[in-house]
Amino acid sequence: MHSNGHAHRITLAASDRTFECDAGDVMLRSALRAGIAFPYECNVGACGNCKFELIEGEVDVVWPDAPGWTAKDRERRRYLGCQSAPRSDCTIKMRPSAHYAPRHAPRRVTGTLTERRAITHDIEEFRFTLSGDMPFEPGQYALLTLPGVQGQRAYSMSNIADNVDAPRELHFQVRRVPNGQGTGVLFDALDIGTRIGIDGPYGMAYLRRDVKRDILCIAGGSGLAPMISIARGVAADASLDGVRLHFLYGGRTPRDVCGRDMLEELPGWAERLHFQAAVSDVMPDSETTWDGHVGFVHTVAETLFGENLRDMEIYFAGPPAMGTAIQRALIALKVPFEQVHFDQFY
Ligand SMILES: Cc1cc2nc3c(=O)[nH]c(=O)nc-3n(C[C@H](O)[C@H](O)[C@H](O)COP(=O)(O)OP(=O)(O)OC[C@H]3O[C@@H](n4cnc5c(N)ncnc54)[C@H](O)[C@@H]3O)c2cc1C
Ligand code: FES
Numbered sequence: 001m002h003s004n005g006h007a008h009r010i011t012l013a014a015s016d017r018t019f020e021c022d023a024g025d026v027m028l029r030s031a032l033r034a035g036i037a038f039p040y041e042c043n044v045g046a047c048g049n050c051k052f053e054l055i056e057g058e059v060d061v062v063w064p065d066a067p068g069w070t071a072k073d074r075e076r077r078r079y080l081g082c083q084s085a086p087r088s089d090c091t092i093k094m095r096p097s098a099h100y101a102p103r104h105a106p107r108r109v110t111g112t113l114t115e116r117r118a119i120t121h122d123i124e125e126f127r128f129t130l131s132g133d134m135p136f137e138p139g140q141y142a143l144l145t146l147p148g149v150q151g152q153r154a155y156s157m158s159n160i161a162d163n164v165d166a167p168r169e170l171h172f173q174v175r176r177v178p179n180g181q182g183t184g185v186l187f188d189a190l191d192i193g194t195r196i197g198i199d200g201p202y203g204m205a206y207l208r209r210d211v212k213r214d215i216l217c218i219a220g221g222s223g224l225a226p227m228i229s230i231a232r233g234v235a236a237d238a239s240l241d242g243v244r245l246h247f248l249y250g251g252r253t254p255r256d257v258c259g260r261d262m263l264e265e266l267p268g269w270a271e272r273l274h275f276q277a278a279v280s281d282v283m284p285d286s287e288t289t290w291d292g293h294v295g296f297v298h299t300v301a302e303t304l305f306g307e308n309l310r311d312m313e314i315y316f317a318g319p320p321a322m323g324t325a326i327q328r329a330l331i332a333l334k335v336p337f338e339q340v341h342f343d344q345f346y
Contacts, residue, residue: 008086012036013055013093021086026062027052028081029106029199037101038094043082043143043202044154045069046346050081057090063151067346104135104201111144111170111198113190120258122176123224125158126186130168134200135161138207138233139226139315141343142170142200146185152199153182154345156226156317158262160233170198175222205315205341207233212243213313213339216305218297218326219259220250220318222345228262230315231273235266244272246305246312250297250322252281254290276304297322298329309333315341 006023010031019034021027028050031038040050045066054077061069062083069080081094111128118124134142138160143152155172177183190196207230215234219227231247234240251257257277266273278293278300293300297318305312309330316326323344330340 008057009089010086011089011091012096013091025085026082027059027079027084027086027090027092031081032100032102032202033105033107035102035105037096037098038081039097039100040082040202041204041343042068042154042346043141044152044346045080045083047344048080051078052081052084052092052094053078055091055093057092058087059084059090060087099204103137103206106200106202107132107134108197108199109134110195113192113194113196115192119173119224121255123173123222123258124176124187126172126174126190128170128172128196128198130170130198133168134170134198136201136206138229139205139341140201140203140229141226142172142198142202144172144182144186145197145199146182147189147194147196149182149185154202156203156223156229156343157201158225158228158232160229160236170200171225173222173225173228203343205317205343206230207237207315208313208341209233209237209239211313211339212240213311214243215245216301216309216312216314217245217247218250218301218314218316218318219247220297220316220322221252221256222319223317223322224249224259226317226343227315228259231263232266235268235273245274247273247275248297248301248304249275249277250300250318251277251279253279254282254292257292276300296325298325301326302329302333307333309335310339313339313341317342318345320344320346 007020011018021030041047045063048068066083110131114129115127141154141156158173159171217227234245249259260275263275
């Protein structure tokens with residue numbers, strides 16, 4: 001779709017591997033499109049995991065203020081793969097890592113907004129139909145190019161690919177961020193019928209179908225979508241029939257809590273799919289009665305599952321502070337690192 005005469009050839013130093021980068025594409029994503037296991041996480045300039053060294057050639061830096069790019073990086077000719085558009089053929093130094101081998105090569109399609117609905121006071125679901133297929137695994141995310149917004153925004157899919165070979169719809173569940181540019185456009189300026197660019201899938205926190213351990217999904221705030229997708233993926237996969245899934249949603253107050261209705265409609269609900277919620281902030285005079293857990297999700301998960309967490313496959317998504325707290329708790333409990341899956345939301 002995007003290939004034209006301005007593609008550049010990128011060579012990986014110390015190997016004879018090369019790949020093409022189209023005009024309008026960046027180093028990281030064109031490598032992944034070619035099946036190269038280029039390490040990354042956020043795709044939006046924040047994590048710094050996609051760094052490479054430029055040995056030969058020129059690149060344009062798409063977002064010079066990206067928080068993941070430091071002054072030291074500049075001195076050492078190190079760049080962010082997700083923010084570098086080649087201006088010539090290039091030779092780069094980067095260590096591919098099998099963990100990042102794309103399950104589905106990311107592709108660029110056009111999405112048409114067909115439906116939206118409120119989930120809570122500040123989370124809405126946005127549904128797009130696609131101009132072409134985009135196979136993905138439950139838990140992955142895509143990049144949305146929104147009109148008038150610099151760069152892309154990452155949003156996780158909440159649906160699953162019903163027809164794994166030809167999924168034609170993506171559903172996103174987005175929390176409105178006060179003064180956020182991207183969410184401002186999504187919530188206030190995107191009419192039904194609007195077409196936007198969507199690029200995906202990306203992300204490593206996808207459902208491990210070959211693992212038969214019981215699952216814990218922890219979602220906080222905006223982390224609802226990928227955990228719902230994983231629950232839907234488990235319910236729909238006959239090879240995971242014997243797996244129990246516990247879903248724990250954490251919000252600030254009772255009106256933030258959501259997700260239960262989406263699980264209730266799945267086969268296996270209450271038998272092997274379970275939902276619990278926790279709020280960190282209950283006012284004694286709150287109008288909403290609350291009979292769920294009180295506290296932060298990492299503490300509640302520890303209380304509920306304790307050492308059993310070591311025998312579970314754990315997925316989580318939500319704000320960075322929640323992610324850090326969960327990781328710390330899991331390390332203290334000696335949960336093996338390979339059983340824990342997340343892509344930090346920046
Ligand atoms: C892997 C991943 C998955 C996510 N999934 C979800 C989800 O399912 N639901 C959800 O509600 N949120 C999700 N987020 C958060 C979401 O991507 C946005 O950060 C959030 O919606 C705020 O966007 P904003 O534009 O409103 O806020 P802003 O504060 O305007 O923008 C913040 C984001 O935009 C990037 N950015 C800012 N300026 C530029 C620029 N000039 N060029 C390029 N990039 C720029 C920043 O790195 C940051 O990611 C996810 C984030 C990541 C990394
Ligand atoms: S900074 Fe490029 S993947 Fe996070």
